Amino acid sequence: MxxxxxxxxxxxxxxxxxxxxxxxxxxxxxxxxxxxxxxxxxxxxxxxxxxxxxxxxxxxxxxxxxxxxxxxxxxxxxxxxxxxxxxxxxxxxxxxxxxxxxxxxxxxxxxxxxxxxxxxxxxxxxxxxxxxxxxxxxxxxxxxxxxxxxxxxxxxxxxxxxxxxxxxxxxxxxxxxxxxxxxxxxxxxxxxESDEHVVPFGSARIARPGSDLTVVATGLMVDRALAAAEQLAPQGIDVEVIDPRTLVPLDIDTIVSSVERTHRLMVVHEASRTAGFGAEIAAQVHERAFFALDAPVWRVCGTDTPLPQDPDLEQACIPSTDEIVTAALALAAI
Amino acid sequence: MAHVLMPRLGVSVTEGTVSSWLKQVGDPVEVGEPICEVATDKVDTEIESTVAGVLAEQLYAVDEVVQVGEPLATVTTADESSAPAPAEPAPAGPAPVEPEQPPSIVPDPASFGDDPEPPPAPAVADAAHAVLMPRLGVSVTEGTVSSWLKQVGDPVEVGEPICEVATDKVDTEIESTVAGVLAEQRYAEGEVVQVGEPLAVVTADGALPAAPPAAAPAGSRSAAAVPTRPAPAPAGPTVPGQPARVDPSRFDHHAAVQRALETIVRTARPAASPAARHLAATLGVDLASVGGTGGGGHVTRDDVRRHAEQPAPAAAAPMPPRGPAPVPASTPSPEPGTTGPDGLPVGYEDVPYDAVPTSRIRRVTAEHMSRSRRTAAHMTTEVDVDLGLLTEVRARLNTQRVAQGRAKLSFLPFVARAACAALLDHPDLNATFETERLLRWGEVNLGIAVDTPRGLMVPVLRGAERMTVESLGEGIADLAGRLRDGKPGPDDFRAGTFTISNPGSVGAVSAPAIINQPQVAILGMPTIQRRPWVVTMADGQESIAIRPILRLALTFDHRAVDGADATRCLVDIRRRLEAWGVDEYR
Amino acid sequence: MNSPGPTAEQVQLEVYRKVVTIRFAELRIREHVEKEGFGGFWHPGIGQEGLQVGAVSAMQPDDYLYYAHRGLGYAFAKGMELEPLFGDLLGRRTGSTGGKGGGTVHFADASRHVMGQGGTLGSSFVMGAGTAAASQLLGDGRVTVVFFGDGASGRGTWHEAALQASVWKLPVVWICENNGWALSARFTEQSPTEHVADRAPAYGIPGVVVDGQDAMAVREVTLEAIERARRGEGPTLIEAKTLRIRGHYEGDRQPYRDDPVLGDEIPNDPVHRLGEGIADDVRRGIDAEARALVDRAFDAALAAPRADDSVIFEDVWA
Known part of the structure; x- marks a missing residue:
């Protein structure tokens, strides 16, 4: 072969x-x-x-x-x-x-x-x-x-x-x-198609390059962030979507260098907001790239509630594409 | 120990620069005695002590900027200086009580209902914070509470308006200097409150601390005096001083943005993103001099860049260090290689220069002018006015005045008088334009642009349309005198509705001007020139004569007024000046 | 298999030597704790050395050992040297964990298949079963022996491990050291049955009760259980009845205890029972050798450098 x-x-x-x-x-x-x-x-x-x-x-x-x-x-x-x-x-x-x-x-x-x-x-x-x-x-x-x-x-x-x-x-x-x-x-x-398709831990993936706003998302939220980016593009907000792929180890360098270009960061996760990994990424970016920031680091997250069993209510507890768009517009307005 | 606070020196004044200290540490000070001079973008004024005692500390050096509401100086009261007291209970008497203390992060013990031990007295004293009636102008000593915006039990933030107060000069909202819960309104609506008196009491939990009985020894307080009502359940987020509560509600991104932007107002410091701050530091731009276009008026990177690119090397040069500066700021730099990346315009690196720091007035003027240029659609219309008749009128009037021992009048009050009269017939030029509406002002508050040693200033004559030419003349002279002496009040500069600029006093022969926002027109008055002029003789024949001609220029905002209307107003002014009769306009 | 095994006398001498060495070690550690204090908790195993050594003597070198928290008998019997064991206790670089394992020790020796210990009691039930599952998968013929106390027998992990190990017939032997006390809890007040071993039938495995003060008897039942496991017939639960001579930790004043506090009087002392059949001069020789070995090792451990801060950041991830 x-x-x-x-x-x-x-x-x-x-x-x-x-x-x-x-x-x-x-x-x-x-x-x-x-x-x-x-x-x-x-x-x-x-x-x-x-x-x-x-x-x-x-x-x-x-x-x-x-x-x-x-x-x-x-x-x-x-x-x-x-x-x-x-x-x-x-x-x-x-x-x-x-x-x-x-x-x-x-x-x-x-x-x-x-x-x-x-x-x-x-x-x-x-x-x-x-x-x-x-x-x-x-x-x-x-x-x-x-x-x-x-x-x-x-x-x-x-x-x-x-x-x-x-x-x-x-x-x-x-x-x-x-x-x-x-x-x-x-x-x-x-x-x-390869037996040796191995993705190394600690290497983030830039799922969509952009210049105005960095969005870090994982799991299901990556697709929603990408969909939000497509909606935001005609409104003049060019979103870069980064999927860290592993949280330990965390490829903070890729995130920081993106923020140094876009000057704005939003973290999107399905997990509850309080003390989620968005808080950790926000803290690390503030520690490492404070002077690159034009705005506070923003989090779009699951609610601080247990998840209701009803499928519609459940979706209302996690970030939707619309909420990501709304939050991005709010962030861009700062 | 009490503080003298930086007073509010006008509705829109948020800070001032200490220009000199009149009292030194150790000097005795009386209430009402000036302790220092402060310059703002509007006014230079003396700050009077609100406390009697001995000046213990100057909290700002000369040239440092102090925010409104911040302590300027610490004064030790007579009692303290003779016998320094330990932890003090709430001070009795009229002296202001620590209005600026930050809220304690320790929850008020009184809020724990199940605490069997009476909390120690000092904690109670610390938990109470008075919001004082601020000084609303140099001559304002009292105000009337017109309405309460916060009720007892309402949470209040620092900077949040709690009530409205009317003075003889101004109606204004009083902002809380303390965060917590409103515990007491000390004055009812309609009552008069003196400057420096507590208007309201704000505590951590909204409970009023029991006033320690005068005879009771400090530290003893009966358990019965502990207010036992439960802490009010605040509607909004966590109340400072109270234990945090869990909040599972949905995150509101827009509200969060608003909260973030509100900190700009609350903290009253030049707001800029970290990136903008870094860029400003790199480019040597003083953030305070940059007008912010970001949300809440914060300074963005673009604002800093634009500011740095303005072709004004002096403005871009870093400010000289504050305090004793043995090296003159104007050291020439003759060697091209030593200039470095100082933000000099490209190609000017080998030109010797002086880096002269701009004054605050210069920077404010710059911002004001460029904003006006950006927003208003400037257009100028001009007419030539034959002042032959008026010259004779003025000469007769001045002869009378000299005989009465009064100063002669220049032509300026005559032009002002004619303009005020014309504006009453052309109210669209005595107005403010707001796109959706035009505010026609019901009085003519006439701004007079004055060239002072510190820079351009525009004091305002309030109600000028009601003044005679002589009182206009005296009013202008009075304002100019106060500017010269550095003693104008904050009300001398506000609420102008129309402005006259007089570059003729220094020889200009034409006088288009930049509109003084938020007005819509400015009348420019150049020098009067004697010119050959076609005149109509009494017999109807034309002839050429030498006449004193004034080329008046009316610059107006074409968004608000059309050219024909503005010109009609200007022609009206000309008509009134040329047809001046002795008994008119007295 | 072909070499003739050691004689019964040789085995008893070796068990005695190890038990008496551990006894001296116990006394030396207690002396140190009383005189010098200790940066953690030492859970003494004095009086329980016989069952520990007796059971481990039934294991092959390749068999896996999960020890319990009371004493050093298991590890020493499995072949670990004393100095690294003391080094762990004293936080020395020469400890088997490089100085991290001071206090309630996590000594380990991968080469001797001393597998370490979890700080949460009862975690060895499932880990030991998993190790046995690995042996079953690899076909390496090794047996895993897991020690635990009567207190840990209350953990739910016992149920999950025993059930799965029995169903899969995993090569694992569980040995309960029932000393009657789980810190301040009397076994009789926390168990509905007289013996821990009574629970074995529920899982379809043998439950054996043995006198824990009789090292050779423990060795015998353990040999049988290990052989059964190695034959692929599944786990066995052995309960060795013993006594807690000291407090839960050295320094525990045991105010909760209403049975006679034993001090140094060790009823049915395994040292005496093992020594009965040994000639006095031989025994005295072994005793002197053991004491010297303990003193040398303890002094060497004391003299070794303490672990410095760099240890903190070692071995978090591979």
Whole structure:
């Protein structure tokens, strides 16, 4: 296969991209295995692991009971013994049911024990609102993961990044919380046809270049920010959209250099406003690029409320394209 | 310890520059005694002490800018200076009580209903803050509360109007100097309040602190005196001094922008984005001299750049350091290589120059003039006026006046008198244009552009249409005298409706001018020239004679007035000047 | 497999040597804590050394050990040297964690498969099961042994781990050191059953109760459980009955305690029981050697440099 042929883009779905990443990495490395609820026979509640049981067998694609502390804690123990577990919590919200295992065992084991161990665990976390899943199945909790040192945090927004970042996560010696957006599972996009399509952590993607306003968005919000940018362009506001792709490590340099060009920054996230990662990015930009700013750094975020179960009310709790446009116009007016 | 605050020296004055200190640290000062001189863009004035005692500290050096409402000086009252008291309870008597203290971040203990211990007395004293009746002009000593804008229990922010006060000079809103909750209105509507007296009390929770009984020893306070009513539930965001509450409501982007812009007013400092500040520092631009076009009037990067590009090297040169400056600011720079990137116009680097800092009046004038030029559609119409008859009238009048021991009148009051009369018939030129409407002013407040050593100033004669030519003359002389002595009041400059500019006094032969906003017209008066003039003799024959001719120029805002109407007004002025009878216009 | 294993006497001598060494170490640490203070909490394991050493003596070098928080017996028995263990206690650069693990220690030795410890009790249930799952996947024949106290037996992680490990027949052995006290909570007041081991049948696994003061008896039941696990028959729960001689931590005045406070009187002292069959001169020789070994190691640890601030920023991410 020629190099050119190896990188031909196809258009596939976000789910399919994740499935491909899992299969390719399990083929590449026998130490990679998976466990979680309903991932085997069912292929996952969202269908992400379909076909993997057939190809890799029940020892490498293991259905568990409803026992998140075992799924994550067991993965930690299995990683210490030389395997690479990729586990799925059915909803990102369940990281609270395995909080001790995530924030203490995954995040700190290496540190507490003087660097004698690595913790190559990937926890796949279907995140965000998906339509009526309710307050305990719809949250965006990536900021919580950012706050505890020792974890890495990925927030892919496109099929290409979903695949490339997941492959990078599986090859990473550190524990990775991989926030897959449930609302993006059916979104299609170009993905390079290559076993080595690996997107390195800590490299932001400029999803749309622009000159008047920088918008940082992740996950589902990237598409909405792009749609808002198209609406704002005829009004004379040329928006640059940046997708950080990973929040730990965070590519603040790309954001800062963009702000140095546009002089205005807005962070859009689905997570609740208070102490969301928008606050962190705002603080870092103020620390690093204060004198580049023409206006306060702005946040467009989810409400500081639990998410109601009704799908319409749920959408009213997270930033819409209209709200991004409104906020951008308000910001531009300063 | 009490403060003398920078008073409000006019409705639109927000700051002033200390020009000299009249009292030094250690000097005794009386209430009403001038302690320093302050220059504003409108007026130079002496600031009088509002407290008796000994001057303890000058909080601003000469040439430093002080915001209205900020403490200028600290005065130790007689009691304190003899025996320095520790933590003081609320001072008794008329002395102002710390009006400018920031609100405490510690919640008032009195607001905790379940606290069985009586809170210590000093906390109560600290929690109360009086909003004082400010000085609204040099000669204003009192005002009448015309209406309350905030009621007891309302949250108030610093800078937020709490009531309206009418004085004999001005009606104005009084802004709170304290953030918190309005606890007491000290005067009812219609009552008269003296300058410096507390108008209102603002506390952290809106509860009035119990006044400590005069005989009670400091620090003792009965639990029964603790007001027990619950803290009012404020409607808006967190009240300073109160514990923050959770607020899950939807974020309002536009309200947030408004709040951000309101800080520009509240903090009363030159507002600029960080990027604009950085650019100004790089280019050596004084932010205070840049007119802001951003939201809330803040200075943007473009404003700074435009300002720096103005072809005025002196303005772009950095201000000399304040305070003792042994090096003259006018050091010439003969070597091309030493000029550096000082913001000199390109190509001028090898031209020797003096960097003369511009005065505040210069900068204000510059801003004022360029704004007028930008906004108004300037057009000038001119007529020649034969002053032959008026010359004789004036000479007769002056003969009488000299006999009475009074000063002679120049031609200016005659022109002013004719203009006032004409304006009553042409009210569209005594007006303010606001696109949607034209405000025809009901009186002629006549501005007279005066060339002073400090720069151009335009004092205003209020109600000039009611004045005789002699009182106009005396009024103009009086204003000029006060300008010369540096003692004009803030009311001497406001509310002008029409202006006369008199470049003839220095020899100009024509006098188009820039309109003095927000007026719509200005009358320019050049020098009177004796010219050969075609005259009609008594027999109807024409002849050429030497006549004193004045070429009056009326510059008007074509947005507000059409050329024909403006010219009709000017012709009316000419008619009145040429047909002046001795008994007219007295 | 072909080399003849050690004789019973040799095994007993070795267990004795390790138990008595740990006893001296316990006493040396207590002396230090009492005289010098301590930058953390030391949870003494005195009186419980026998079951720790006896059980670990049943493990192969490649087997995985998750120890509990009471004492050093497990790690020393698994082959770790004393000096790095003391170094961890004293915050020295020479500690096995490079100086981070002072106080309630997180000593570890990856090469000896001493896997470390979580600060939240009961986390080893699920981690140990996961390690066993890795062995099962890799087919490496290793068994994971997890120690825990009667207090930690209340954690929900026990249920999640035991259920999954039993279903998957994971090679893991759980050993409960039941000393009767979970800090101030009496086991009898927090357990509806007489024994922790009574809970095993619910998960379809064997539950075994053994006298924890009898090191050799503990060794025997552990050997059996490990062999069962290695054969692929799944986990075993062993409960070793023992006593908490000291407070929860050294310095705990134990005001809550209504049973006789034991001081240094150790009923059924495992040291004495192990020493019974050993000739006096041999025993005295072992004792002197053990004391010297402890003193040398402790002095060396004390002399080692303390960890400096740079340690703070090491090993957060790989």
């Amino acid at each position: 020629s190099a050119a042929a190896a990188t031909t883009d196809r258009v596939i779905g976000y789910s399919r991209a994740i499935n491909e990443a899992l299969a390719e990495e399990m083929r590449r490395d026998e130490r990679v295995w998976m466990m979680g609820q309903d991932i085997g026979r069912l292929g996952g509640v969202f269908g992400l692991t379909r076909g993997l049981l057939d190809e890799f067998g029940p020892m490498r694609v293991r259905d568990t009971a409803i026992n998140e502390t075992f799924i994550v804690g067991g993965a930690a123990g299995a990683a210490l013994a030389g395997t690479i577990p990729v586990v799925e919590l059915q909803f990102a919200d369940f990281l609270f049911t395995a909080a001790d295992e995530i924030f203490h065992k995954l995040a700190k084991w290496r540190y507490m024990h003087g660097g004698q161990f690595t913790m190559p665990v990937v926890v796949r976390l279907p995140t965000g609102v998906v339509g009526g899943a309710g307050a305990e199945h719809s949250q965006s909790l990536e900021t919580i993961a950012m706050h505890v040192a020792g974890l890495k945090v990925a927030v892919p927004a496109t099929p290409s990044d979903a695949k490339g970042l997941l492959k990078a996560a599986i090859r990473d010696p550190d524990p990775v919380l991989f926030f897959e957006h449930k609302g993006l599972y059916r979104v299609k996009g170009p993905v390079p």
